[in-house]
Amino acid sequence: MNLLSKLYKIRISENDLLLLNDLKRYRIKPTNFVRQAIREKIARDMPIILKNEQKRLDKEDLPF
Numbered sequence: 001m002n003l004l005s006k007l008y009k010i011r012i013s014e015n016d017l018l019l020l021n022d023l024k025r026y027r028i029k030p031t032n033f034v035r036q037a038i039r040e041k042i043a044r045d046m047p048i049i050l051k052n053e054q055k056r057l058d059k060e061d062l063p064f
Contacts, residue, residue: 020033020034
């Protein structure tokens with residue numbers, strides 16, 4: 001069973017809050033929507049992040 005026991009606070013703008021509240025009208029839970037969006041964004045960007053991090057680490061090894 002996946003327990004949601006961790007808390008991470010974020011700040012959003014008034015417009016973002018209104019958009020999330022609009023989701024309720026379509027019977028979509030904003031919390032689930034945000035969780036899924038974060039997972040998708042990380043899955044999509046992780047290869048790019050790792051590639052950039054590897055480039056940064058490779059540059060640190062060079063003495064000049």
